[in-house]
Amino acid sequence: MAKRRFQAPARDAVDRSIFEHPAFAPYRFELDLLSAEHWPDVGTLNARACGLKHAQTGARLRFVDQTAALLGEGIHYETRIFERGEIPTRADNWHDLLNALVWLRFPQIKSALNARQAADVLAVGAAQRTRGQCALTHFDEAGAIVRVSDIHTLALWDAHDWGSLSTRLQLDSEALDVWVFGHALLEHALWPEPMLVAKAIAVLADPEASASNLFSRIADGIAQSELLSDPQQLRPLPTALIPGWHPRSTEAAFLSEGECFRPLRMGRVYPRPLTMHTATPGE
Template identity: 50%
Template sequence: MRFIAPAREAVDPAVFARLPLSYWSEFAALLGAQEWPSVADLDALRDKVQNETKDTLPHFVAQSPQLLGDGLHYEARIAERGIVATRERNWHDLLNALIWLRYPALKSALNARQVAEIALIGAKQRTRAQYALTHFDEGGAIVQLRDPALLELWDAHDWHGLFWRERAVWRDGSIAVHVFGHALLEHALNPNALFVGKALVVAMRDPANDSLADIAAAIRAGDLLNDPQELRPLPLSGIPGWHADNEREAFYADTPCFRPLREGRRYPPLGYSARIGPS
């Protein structure tokens, strides 16, 4: 069933103080205000961010029949015209804009790959890489992991072990989680939502200096996100502090987001991702 976001006036303001939306507090005025920000407001913020960071961002332009009349594919319009067609008064597109504002290099890398794939096979077909890129764009999370041994629990879908027995590592900086997918953030508008992200797992080297720029470069180069099977399911509701009920041990046994490992499912070793960037 397709998720339908609540009306703006129906959103409980408390969700913006909870993870993962609380990580986006710099945009609190856009998220929590009674009135929708206009697409022009978003584009003005784009100019401010670009001037401060020197990153190149596309413009946000209100989607209209006139804009779509150029006949371009959504991704091609970003690449060729520097325009993100953005629906007014729409949570999905507002959150997509915020991802662009915070992670422009990652979004640009995804766009470049999508356009390259479209050039290969046309706009009416989709490659395995396109599915991976889209899954990550919509529901993705980046997880930086200090201890590769945790993958054994994760890959076995031992959710009790990963989130309960190893509870401390989620709090002491051994794991860093960056929610990237705008559809995932949209689901967070529902205070009762059980979140499951599609995680791209990489090795944490120096947390003080770790940058996501290496990941963006690897995606752009085609070293990552060539198949949806690269992405591990991550029930974000299991992370300590991300759901009110996960202080109960039984939460990890009786909650439907914690699914068993499907027969035959295998995940890539951390070494595949860990080679990103300088050692």
């Protein structure tokens, strides 16, 4: 049986309390755009994006209506953003509205993804996709940024030892931090009790490490092709095991039987994580 295509709920069917879910925490300053009675148009988005620039080109960015006439120009989506600073946005659409929020919150990372995508489109053409493009798209749509505090926590995650990882996270609230980045992942989170599996970039760093420095480190890694050259570089993270993300996150049966908690595939090896450290006095 073919898997049913995901269908986002209608705007008036969304319980506004869902925006209190941790998945939306990075976007707390933009949540009014999601919870308003009516859809924000591109004018509203551009007013919020005043001063937004492409981190790679320095060009001013603006959201534009994705119309039939715009599509008729035949310019690739990523090329349009890179060369013209125009982010095509469909009206009354959760997916594109959430994409706009990610641009507002993580412009450095989104710019790095776009520059890499545009370069690959130029190199191989719009009809082909490189392994790098697939990795970039997976992270753009379903990505999460994960700060891991220690090697032990990372080892449990890499082994898909979901029960032990859940226990570890319950005992130490600073063992792992998650920022949902992918706009498709956020779209899935509109449903109650979301069962999200993020495609994660892991960063081994102290809890005291600056989030802004962490995001800049990831943007640089993407821009320099240190990250996301292949989809296999991304780690799956079932967010339902994180305390506070799902009502059954502490239940052993749920962690062993839930569809999202899959065992490690034989031969699967994850890459070394990015590393950061908190500077000590005198450094």
